[in-house]
Amino acid sequence: MVVITLTMAGFREVHGLSRPGMIFTVSLILLGTGVLFYGLSTYNMWCR
Numbered sequence: 001m002v003v004i005t006l007t008m009a010g011f012r013e014v015h016g017l018s019r020p021g022m023i024f025t026v027s028l029i030l031l032g033t034g035v036l037f038y039g040l041s042t043y044n045m046w047c048r
Contacts, residue, residue: 017025
């Protein structure tokens with residue numbers, strides 16, 4: 001599921017995903033987005 005989420009191939013697996021699995025996947029998406037924006041803002045401040 002993590003590979004599918006990170007490669008943006010889709011959200012559904014061949015088999016169903018448990019509630020903790022869905023929570024982990026959503027948390028991974030939010031954490032990855034936060035790290036991306038943090039990195040971009042740090043890069044922007046460093047380039048000034």
